[in-house]
Amino acid sequence: MTKIIDGKEFAQKIRNQVKEDSDRLLQNHKVQPCLAVVLVGENPASKVYVGAKTKMAAECNIITKDFKMEDTTDQATVLKVIDELNNDPHVHGILVQLPLPKQIDERAVIDAIDVKKDVDGFHAINAGRLSIGGEMLKQAFIPCTPLGSLLLLKDTLPNLSGLNAVVVGRSNIVGKPMSQLLIQESCTVTIVHSRTKNIEALCAQADIIVAGVGRPEMIKSDWIKKDAVIIDVGINRIPTIKSDGSEGTKIVGDVDYQDVFEKSSAITPVPGGVGPMTIACLLRNTVTSAYRHSGQADPRGTFDIK
Ligand code: NDP
DSSP, X not given: OOEEOOHHHHHHHHHHHHHHHHXXXXXXXXXXXXXXXXXXXXXXXXXXXXXXXHHHHHHTTOEEEEEEEOTTOOHHHHHHHHHHHHTOTTOOEEEEOSSOOTTSOHHHHHHHSOGGGOTTOOSHHHHHHHHHOGXXXXXXXXXXXXXXXXXXXXXXXXXXXXXXXXXXXXXXXXXXXXXXXXXXXXOEEEEEOTTOSSHHHHHTTOSEEEEOOOOTTOBOGGGSXXXXXXXXXXXXXXXXXXXXXXXEEEEEOSBOHHHHHXXXXXXXXXXXXXXHHHHHHHHHHHHHHHHHHTTOOOSSOTTOOO
């Protein structure tokens, strides 16, 4: 029988741990973790995401400071805010909500964040630490969506060693860091993307598929091997007809869930799979950063969810 990998429940478990760790730091060291969120412009999806982060941070006793700026803000202004946050001893994590408006160079802004406060894990140094792996991982912040995806995967398949994994997508925030994490776990990793030839045949050899493409329901049952484990990172809004006959929209993943369900051994639903894990891992990284800034050891190991 196919297992539905419940990211909502798992993310709640992580947030409970984050709250415990946050409370302990406050009680023992009088430090309350603080996350600064920089939002430039009016992207509706970003605003929803930032709102959800703020609410869940508060539930974990993490302070959030929002810095909302106009769509027309120039790069120098954003960099000045980042510099102030880097130098603010009360701020432990800095998150710049992407995408940024086109007049701003995203890479310049991300790399201006103090690497020790880069709780999104997108800074070039954190990406390098993830790539090198081993002991380096202990100083790194790992990007939240791939980390959440890996935690879900390891909860379903505790030993990933030697398994064939195909990662669909090669972005810096999903595909590449996900591939690095799977290599660390001794998977044999194939990364496929928009220029890949015979993508279906490559996917059909995979014990694990992680899809981060941004193409609604692209992956079908004839692309996958029987009993493959499917982690669907995709979040796509598509038109639908509601039960009352009116037009609306719904969220679907990059995998055709209904089509693939029977053939897979385990699968993340969308919504309710990887999505909730992203914010939970962001909060986890923020509390870890607060421990590090207070001179304390990390409250938990990188992949420790006990
Ligand atoms: P990007 O657009 O940055 O990257 C998409 C990747 O998919 C690219 O590498 C692209 O290839 C590849 N791709 C596009 N079309 C095809 C195709 N037809 N066949 C094979 N590969 C293709 O997206 P992101 O990585 O930012 O996001 C991916 C998905 O994950 C989206 O649905 C997004 O909404 C979701 N997401 C979910 C998060 C969560 O919290 N659950 C967080 C972040 C993202 P190429 O490089 O050649 O262009």
